[in-house]
Amino acid sequence: MTKLFHQTCSAPIFRRSAKSTIHIPSHRADLSAQVDALCKGIALGHSIHASPDGIAIRSPEDAMDGQWLYCQSSGSTGRAKTIRRRPASWIASFDVTAARFGVGPEDTYAVLGALSHSLTLYGLMEAMHLGADCHCLSGLKPRSQYAVLQSGAVSVVYATPSQLRLMLETKSTDKTGKAEAEAVRLIFCGGGKLDEPTRLGLKRRFPGAALYEFYGASETSFITIWDESTPAGSVGRAYPGVDLRIGEASEPAQDGVGDIWVRSPYLFDGYEGPDSGDTRWQDGWVSVGEMGALDETGNLFLKGRRSRMVTIADQNVFLEDAEAVLLADPRVRLCAVLAETDRVRGHVLVGVVEVADGSIADGALAEALVSLGRAALGPLAAPRQIRFIDAMPMLASGKPDLKTLELWLQQRQEACQ
Numbered sequence: 273m274t275k276l277f278h279q280t281c282s283a284p285i286f287r288r289s290a291k292s293t294i295h296i297p298s299h300r301a302d303l304s305a306q307v308d309a310l311c312k313g314i315a316l317g318h319s320i321h322a323s324p325d326g327i328a329i330r331s332p333e334d335a336m337d338g339q340w341l342y343c344q345s346s347g348s349t350g351r352a353k354t355i356r357r358r359p360a361s362w363i364a365s366f367d368v369t370a371a372r373f374g375v376g377p378e379d380t381y382a383v384l385g386a387l388s389h390s391l392t393l394y395g396l397m398e399a400m401h402l403g404a405d406c407h408c409l410s411g412l413k414p415r416s417q418y419a420v421l422q423s424g425a426v427s428v429v430y431a432t433p434s435q436l437r438l439m440l441e442t443k444s445t446d447k448t449g450k451a452e453a454e455a456v457r458l459i460f461c462g463g464g465k466l467d468e469p470t471r472l473g474l475k476r477r478f479p480g481a482a483l484y485e486f487y488g489a490s491e492t493s494f495i496t497i498w499d500e501s502t503p504a505g506s507v508g509r510a511y512p513g514v515d516l517r518i519g520e521a522s523e524p525a526q527d528g529v530g531d532i533w534v535r536s537p538y539l540f541d542g543y544e545g546p547d548s549g550d551t552r553w554q555d556g557w558v559s560v561g562e563m564g565a566l567d568e569t570g571n572l573f574l575k576g577r578r579s580r581m582v583t584i585a586d587q588n589v590f591l592e593d594a595e596a597v598l599l600a601d602p603r604v605r606l607c608a609v610l611a612e613t614d615r616v617r618g619h620v621l622v623g624v625v626e627v628a629d630g631s632i633a634d635g636a637l638a639e640a641l642v643s644l645g646r647a648a649l650g651p652l653a654a655p656r657q658i659r660f661i662d663a664m665p666m667l668a669s670g671k672p673d674l675k676t677l678e679l680w681l682q683q684r685q686e687a688c689q
Contacts, residue, residue, distance in 0.1 A: 285339045286314045286359045289403035291377045294396070296408050302326075303410055306387050307396075314400070323354070324388045324668060342544055343390045344668070345490040352667075354544035355390070355490050362394060364537045365494055366401045368512050373458055373484075375428060377403035382426040384417055384435045386410050386668040390490045391462045395430030404428070415442040421478075422446055424455040429481075432463035432670030433470060434606060440473040441605070441629050453478050462486040463670050465507065465574070465592075467599040486511070487574060489560045491551060493538035496572045506571040507564075513537055518566055520554065528565040529575055533557045550579055563590075582611040582619045589653045591621065597648045598623055598641055598655070603631040606664040608672040609655055610681060623655035624677055626664040633660035659684065 288311055296304045309327040313320040319330040321342040330340070341362070345353040369375050381399040383406065385392035392410065399406035407426060409417045418439045420426060423446070431439075436459075445451050456478045466485055474483055485498035487507035495516070498508035510516050519530030535557045543551075550561030563581070564574040575581075576590035583589070594609040605628040611619040623641065627633045638658040645654030659681065665673040 283338060283358065284360050284363050285317050286320075286341070286363070286397060286401065288314050288400040289377065291403035292400045293405045294400070294408060295405065297412060300408075300411055303387070303408060307408060310387070310396075311400075314397075321354075322388050322390075322393050324386070327387060340541075343393055343490065344388050345390075355540045356542050356544050357540040361493065361538050361540065362397065363401065364513065365511075366398045369398060370402055372512065375402055375404065375458070379404040379427045380425055381406040381428045381430065382409055382417075382421060383407070384409050384429075384431045384439075385670055389463075389668045389670065391430060391432065391669070394493075395460070399428075414438040415444055418442045418444045418453070418477075421453040421456055422451075426453070426456055428458045428460070429456055430460050430462070433461060433466045434464065434666065434670045434672075436461060436466070436474060437470050437605065440470065440477060451477065454480050456481045459483045460486060462488060465596065467596065469600060469602050487572065489562070491540045491560050492534050492536070492558060493540075495532070495534050495536075503567075503571055505573055506567070507574050508572065509570045510572075511536075511538075515557075516566065516570075516572065517557070518564065529563055530565075531559045531578065532562045532564050532572070532574075533559045550577070584614075584619050584621075584652045585617045587652050589619075589621070593649060593653060594621055594623065594645055594655055597645050598625065601641060601644060603628055603637060604641070605629070605631075606666075606672060608664070608674060608677055610674065610678060612681075617652070620657075621653075621655040622681060623658045624661055624664070624672075624681070625658055626661055 294307055296307060306327040309329060310320060313329040317339050319340040321328040321330055323344055339359055341357050341359060342354050345355055381395055381404050383392045383395040387393050387410065396406050396408060407420055409420060421429065422444055457480055459474060459478060459481050461483065471483065486494050488495040494511035495514055496508040497511045502508045514534060514536040517533045520533065539558055552559050561578045562574065563576060563578055564572050566572055576592035580591045581588055591609045591611060595607055598604050598607040604625050606626040608624050610622050610624065612622055614620040625641065641658050642655060665676040667673050
């Protein structure tokens with residue numbers, strides 16, 4: 273069911289502080305045009321539509337009443353959806369960032385992804401709202417992105433785990449020979465779970481930075497926040513202003529695991545076009561099909577998407593668990609785990625891996641990764657096979673493109689028959 277709220281005359285709209293300057297690579301005329309369109313929409317108070325085709329402005333005559341923001345879901349498990357939200361749902365969390373983390377006009381942001389991805393767009397619009405400068409580094413190679421961070425010009429970074437992982441492989445050094453980016457004081461990571469080797473690498477490269485990992489979705493914005501005090505395996509406690517519950521009366525949690533339901537001022541209003549089959553509303557609460565469990569102190573332990581849970585020999589298995597195990601190996605740069613139908617077990621898992629720089633994709637590594645998975649998860653929940661890919665297909669959200677990978681695996685199998 274699509275949820276829709278009507279805006280009153282006093283409802284907040286997006287703004288750009290006069291103190292905020294946006295820096296764009298000189299060769300990215302296309303990105304400059306997108307940012308210009310975004311700023312124009314903000315200045316006019318018109319609705320803004322961000323998509324892979326760019327930034328478009330909807331005049332009041334072409335949109336519903338008042339200002340709206342339209343942006344894309346990640347599309348990692350299917351076709352990306354266009355999400356509709358009021359400015360207040362993002363502005364509320366802009367204010368939390370300012371109050372909790374002391375961010376303001378003296379800071380300079382960096383965002384690494386495409387503006388069609390909600391995390392990148394959010395970071396840029398938060399910087400403009402708070403009066404901070406922002407470097408839009410979309411389309412630059414990780415080495416060039418890191419060089420900007422290393423220059424001392426950036427204090428706040430918004431990025432996905434994949435973007436940070438690729439950046440850590442760079443060998444950039446400044447004129448003094450230092451490899452660290454010492455001026456960065458805050459790293460906000462969203463769009464996936466960080467593995468421990470990446471966390472350790474970030475500590476070395478950004479020695480003065482506090483790392484905060486957000487769990488959420490394009491539809492919900494922030495749900496939980498992870499910091500150094502979070503217990504192992506958890507994605508943190510509820511973000512300020514968020515209420516969490518697991519399961520519902522008609523479908524209670526089993527062994528503590530159930531659908532994650534969220535109520536907060538940061539929720540979206542609905543989809544532009546068809547609804548998502550994973551998303552449900554209930555009396556002001558929303559679930560986007562993610563499953564997890566809460567401990568007695570309110571820490572959330574994420575299991576994965578209901579749509580990515582498969583049955584293997586009558587055992588429920590989350591593909592995200594296997595991906596986390598593979599990513600913990602430093603020889604793995606990027607990975608995805610897919611389920612294939614099996615006549616005996618129901619499903620078997622196949623891991624698709626892009627190796628890190630200097631690592632060799634061979635049979636020995638494949639066997640080692642299979643053994644690693646079995647040791648951590650048992651024989652049923654671990655990948656039975658590893659397939660290596662030269663370059664992982666990625667979405668604008670910084671996540672592996674699972675649909676493209678499914679087709680790639682199918683073509684490989686057909687070629688072997």
